[in-house]
Amino acid sequence: EAQVTQNPRYLITVTGKKLTVTCSQNMNHEYMSWYRQDPGLGLRQIYYSMNVEVTDKGDVPEGYKVSRKEKRNFPLILESPSPNQTSLYFCASTLKGPPFSYEQYFGPGTRLTVT
C-alpha cells in the first residue's frame, strides 16, 4: 500500500530536549515536505526537499532542521524545542507528473506538545 508514515504520532516533551520526527514514503517520490498546522493559521510549509541532499526553507523554518540522506526518508529535527513549536506536524510526499502535476500525499500527522 502506497503511504507516508510518521513516528511518533504523539509526543510530549520539555523545552530544550532535542527530538526527531521521522517520515518515510514508499512511493519513490523525489519531492517531500514538512508542514505544521495551527488553528487559524492553516498549513504552513517548514522545509521541503527536491531530492536526496537537496533541501530548502519554506515559510517557517526557524527552529527546525531537516536532512535527506535517502530518497524515502525525510526526518524533522528540533534541536532545542520551545513551547511555540507545539503544533500538529505533517510530512508530505509529492508525486511529480507531467506537465506540472504535484499531488501531495500526507502522513497521518504528529501531535507535538512542548512544555
Place this chain on the structure above:
Amino acid sequence: EDQVTQSPEALRLQEGESSSLNCSYTVSGLRGLFWYRQDPGKGPEFLFTLYSAGEEKEKERLKATLTKKESFLHITAPKPEDSATYLCAVQAVPNTGNQFYFGTGTSLTVIP
C-alpha cells in the same frame, strides 16, 4: 506576497442542500491550484488540481472550477459523509516545484 483566502470559515448544510466553497488567491503567477479534504485527526487527502482559468474537474458530488482570481468547490446534494475541512493550496511561479501555500480551510458539516 502570495496569499490564499478561503471562505466561509465554516458551513452547515442540510443533506441535499447544494452550495459552494470559495478560494481566492493572490500570486505573481499561478502554476497550479489544489483542493484537499481533511478529516479530523488525519492528514489532508488530495482531491483536484487546476492549472488554468476556465478549467473544471469533477469527482462524485464535488466540482472544482478556476478563474483568474479564485476557485470554487461546488458540492451538489451533499451527504453527511462529505463533512470535513476542505483546504485550498496554490503553487506560484517562479517556483522550484515543491512550494505550496495553503488557505486556512472551510469546515463543512452536512446534517442528516
